[in-house]
Structures are given as structure tokens and as C-alpha cells.
Amino acid sequence: MKKNLKYLLALCLTIALVFSLAACGQKADETPNDAQDDQQTEQEEFTPANYSIAALKGPTAMGLVKLMKDSESGETTGNEYTFTLAGSADEVTPALLKGELDMACVPANLAAVLYNKTEGEIEVLAVNTLGVLYIVENGESVQSMADLNGKGSTPEYALRYLLTENGIDPDNDVTIDWKSEHSECVAALASGQASVALLPQPFVTVAQSKIEGLRMALDLNAEWDALDNGSALITGVIVARRAVVEENPAAVEAFLKDYAASVDWVNANTADAAALIGEYSIVDAAVAEKALPYCNIVCLTGADLLEALPGYLEVLYNASPAAVGGEMPDNSFYFA
Numbered sequence: 584m585k586k587n588l589k590y591l592l593a594l595c596l597t598i599a600l601v602f603s604l605a606a607c608g609q610k611a612d613e614t615p616n617d618a619q620d621d622q623q624t625e626q627e628e629f630t631p632a633n634y635s636i637a638a639l640k641g642p643t644a645m646g647l648v649k650l651m652k653d654s655e656s657g658e659t660t661g662n663e664y665t666f667t668l669a670g671s672a673d674e675v676t677p678a679l680l681k682g683e684l685d686m687a688c689v690p691a692n693l694a695a696v697l698y699n700k701t702e703g704e705i706e707v708l709a710v711n712t713l714g715v716l717y718i719v720e721n722g723e724s725v726q727s728m729a730d731l732n733g734k735g736s737t738p739e740y741a742l743r744y745l746l747t748e749n750g751i752d753p754d755n756d757v758t759i760d761w762k763s764e765h766s767e768c769v770a771a772l773a774s775g776q777a778s779v780a781l782l783p784q785p786f787v788t789v790a791q792s793k794i795e796g797l798r799m800a801l802d803l804n805a806e807w808d809a810l811d812n813g814s815a816l817i818t819g820v821i822v823a824r825r826a827v828v829e830e831n832p833a834a835v836e837a838f839l840k841d842y843a844a845s846v847d848w849v850n851a852n853t854a855d856a857a858a859l860i861g862e863y864s865i866v867d868a869a870v871a872e873k874a875l876p877y878c879n880i881v882c883l884t885g886a887d888l889l890e891a892l893p894g895y896l897e898v899l900y901n902a903s904p905a906a907v908g909g910e911m912p913d914n915s916f917y918f919a
Contacts, residue, residue: 629831629834629836630833631660631834632663632830632835633662633665634662634834635664635665635684635686636664636666636686636687637669637678637679638666639669639670639671639675640865641785642715642783642785642819642878642879642880643712644668645856645860645865645875646711646849646880646881647688648849648860648863648865649844649856650844651664651859652859653845660837660838660841662838664838667684675687676689676697679697679705679822679824680697684824685823685827686708686822688819688821689821690819691710691817691818691820691892691896692896692906694916695896695916696906696907699907705822705823705916706822706823706918707888707918708821708823708835708838709842709882709918710817710881710882710883710888711846711881711883713815713816714741714802714803714804714815714816714818715783715804715818715877715878715879716742716803716804717781717799717800717802717803718781718800718801719780719787719790719797741807741899742781743902744898744902745806745807745810748810765782765786768780768781768786769782769786769790769793772797773794779800784874784877785871785874785878787874788870788873788874799877803816804816804879813890814890814891814893814895815890815891816895820892823835828918835918839882843882845882846880846881849880850880853876856871856875857869857871888917888918889919896912
């Protein structure tokens, strides 16, 4: 007889290559190296900007910590940055739309919603976080997506899509039980009310510290990649106001270089990055050190951005157009 389990969800949840345009011909006295040096100097010259940037406390802010530290000591490409950390996107969105912020790290679908709401005044610069959702279990019954048949919960459209692609009807084969706070899921797991839940990092790590034997049964990022559908599961992106981009695109490019360097450093220096994450009160340092390898922090720009994000948004759009603001963003949504 199939055991009836309840599963919980924590809801918390063109190509832009930079072409180096070489001259059609070279001066008679100009060597190839001279031309390359002149071209490089021309590309590097820009007027530094001062950007106000907001991020949410969690994985989307973790990749910024080295840049935050470098900005304090003036060790950037020339731009100056002011950072604001917020607890939810609701705190960030109004300031961005009013022009009080230049850039913000927001959920990927919210970026599309804002683009449509403002009639194109918001532009996405980069993907900063891939999937951070994990199905956790206090047991061994879940080894694949198929094991969720007849039991489980859904993490909005992404999990519904994954369930459907794995032959599971999310409306009839699983039980949806929404929880508004991660702490409710952790409490239910701890009390034995539930043995399986869907949680994002770093809350998975928090839950594991409180519940003995809790394991990451499935990584939804890996499950999405296994579908090989030409997209990626995406948690967050960084957006900018179009007016900011158009005013000084070279400074925006310089910011993205700073951002990419920060992400690379965070991913390569887990312990030091965790210390900075704790210093900025994003997440407790001890939790951050354990969670960072599972947070999928990236800085995908240009061709990588266009390869990953449109397909993900299309999945959301097919599930519910409202999830992306009513219609799919066109190419002007992407910084190119």
C-alpha cells in the first residue's frame, strides 16, 4: 500500500558578443601590434561612473562581496559603487523604478515583468545565479524525479515543468502544500510532519544543521540540465535602467568585468568569501562556507546570457504568461 506523504515547498523562490572592430586597413608605418595596442587603448578608455546597486540577501548577493570590498578600497576598474542589501525584491523594485537605484539583482522572471511593465526601460545585464533549489529528504525514498510520483509538492513553474517532462502530472500525481516561509518547512521536517521538502540554498544548509540525516536528494539545476532543452534553470539576474546603460555603455561593460572578477574570486576562495558574506550580514559565515559550492553563482553575459535566459523565460511563459509580465521580452531586453 502506497504511503501517503505530504511534501512541502518553500516559496522564496543578436548574441551579445563584444566585437573588436579592427580597421579595414593599416597605415603603412603601423605594425599589427601597433594597431592592436591602439584598438585596446580605444576600448579601455571610458568615463568612470558611480552606480547604486541593490542585491537580495542570499546567493544573488554572495557573488558581489569581493566587488563590495574592492569598492570600499577603490580597487575597481575606475567605477565607484554603492551597495544596498535587501530582504526581498519588494524592497528593491520601487527604488529601481523611481531611479533611486541604477542596477539591482532580482529574480529572473521579475526582470521580464519589469521590462514589460516599464515598456522596455529595464535591461538585463547578466545571469548571476543558476538554480539553487534542492529536494531534501529525511530518508532514502527519493532518488530520481520519478520517485516523486504520487507524493510531493511543486516549486512553482520550474518544478511543474520538470515534473511534466519526467512524466509526472503536477496536478494529479503530486500534492501541493504551499508554505510562505522557509522556517515553516524546516519546522515541519524537524517535527516529522513531512519527510521531503523543496528548499533553496542556503536554507538547505540551515535545515541540515538542525535536522540530523537530512540530505539533498535531487538538485533541480542538474535535473534541468539533463533535459538538454537549450536553456538553464535560473534564479537571479542583474538588471539596469536603460537610461543608465545608454548614458555610459562602456562603464557598464567595466562593471560587468568587475562583477565577473568578483564571482570568480568567490567561487575560488570559499572560506574567505564566506567570511566576507558573514561580514556583510548576507548569510552567517559558517552557513555560507558550506552552502557556497551549491549556490551556482555565475556571471553569464553576452552569448552565454542569450543561450541561458530566453529558454527559461519561455518555459515560464508557456506555464503562465503573467509569470513574465504577459509577453516574452524581445531582444532589446538583453544588454548587447
